[in-house]
Amino acid sequence: MAQDVLTTAILIIAAIISVVVLVNAIYPALFTTTGSLTSVSGMASDRAKSDIRIVMANSPNSTALQVWVKNTGSVQVPDSRITYTDVYFGDKGTMARASPGSSAGLWWAYSLDDTDDNGHWDTGETLEMTLYDPGATRFTAGDHQIKLVLHNAASFEGTITI
Template identity: 25%
Template sequence: MDKAIVTVLLTIGGVVAALAVFNGFYPAIIESSGAVSSATSKVSDRIESRIDIIQVADNSTEVDIWVKNTGSINIESVERSDIFFGPEDNFYHVTSGGSTPPYWDYVYEGSYTRWQPTVTIKVTVHLDSTVTSGTNIFKMIVPNGIFDSTTFSVD
């Protein structure tokens, strides 16, 4: 009889210990699988994204830059992109929107309302003075970190 009681108590203790271990590890396993899924989604987004600067034209205090989505997915929240502009030895970050230069804005070329694959946007950088003569740089970084840059000369 004593052996039966000891066996039952050890079995109950083993089950309780197993449940305690399971309850301790289960949330961590679920959380890590969510993190892996999120990281995979972000990597996939970056792999499928690409932009190419295809043309730059300066108009005294404005510079127009055409940028094409050459990736395979839509690029969302274009206004949250970072733009750097200026002489290659003294370029600066230009803010989106606003009414006092320097700032930048954009329009979709054609009748598009989203920056989907193959669509080009025209980015206009509004300056507070004329474009600096010499070599200038334009760099655009979209919200997911994909970027393209180009240099152009102004006489």
């Protein structure tokens, strides 16, 4: 009888230790997974709330193209993140990426009409982008494609007629 009680007690203690070890092993993994899912969900929500529209385009000369883009989404883009925007321009099948800032090839610069002076590209504010092609080969008469990919990977395409 004493042997049975001792054996049962040892088995109960072993079971409790096993449960504690199992919980200590699984809980951090569940916590990490929950954090990852929350992060991915937040990024997807940010992308879904982003929206921009090309309002107008103008080519003042053969080496420059001005494009006005309005933020129509509910996500504000900090001024420091605007340069993280990828800009692609050209005809279907021959689009090229423009670099932010002055470079030898296709490049772009911007001016933000920050109406509330808060340093962000807010809903309703317009961004004037100027694309430069020093070789004067891309801004020819006709229809051209432009694609903008914001810092949060939300992308927008449009057709510009020069």
